[in-house]
Amino acid sequence: MEWSTSNKNNRKMTVINGGHFSNLAGFYDEVSSVLMKDADWKVGTLDGFDDILYGGFGVFENDEEIEMIWKESQKSEKDLGFDATRSFYENKISQGKPFNIDLIQHKLDELVSGKGQTLFDILVEIIESHQNITLILD
Template sequence: MEWNTSNNNKRKMIVIYGGHFSNMPGFYEEVSSVLMKGTDWKVGTLDGFDDILYGGFGVFENNEEIELIWKESQKSRNDLGFDATRSFYQNKINQGKPFNIELIQQKLDELISGKGQTLFEILIEIIESHGNITLILD
């Protein structure tokens, strides 16, 4: 849980530690403590994670250049891999509303057939969709 401004590249450096979590609730806790330091708001969904990456209400401003370093990313790749993703989708299906069960079943089927994304891959895609954030998997 550290951030600083590096003089050589003018980007704020933010570090997420894969060793601090082993599941999605833990990931949300980690990014909440790192990205939302000093606020009352906590991340609890993929959409919420995407929202905070726009900046403006956490530790960085809208469109500010950020270097996001994900330490122990290989551990996270394993922790948030196939099994965790299958459980994530299955829990939503079991819960039912307000979730779109057909869409989630489709995503689960794609995962099982080897075509779908794991939670780790979804998180990477979300981060990389923000052009002001440079992701470094460590």
């Protein structure tokens, strides 16, 4: 991932490179390497990823305008697609508590029926939920 200041509206720009990872753990490493480079912890959960996007303790401040470019997003969409998502949910179900097994089973059932979100979809939704971040899938 790269980090720089863009000339457009003084908006900071970051690049997630889908060529640098092929699974969710790799995605977390990619985002941690730049967004959290001076922090004591690394991203390791979907909630943690959402938290760092609020800013204030990584490399950008709260509500700072950010342009995030996800290079090789089609590769990531496949890597973090149906199979990876099914494994993600099945792993949580097999671990049991503290996970809400009924909720996770429901999400897995939705995925299998073609109605659920993949990990890629969830990550995109998390990014897009932050009004100060513009996501560009490249």
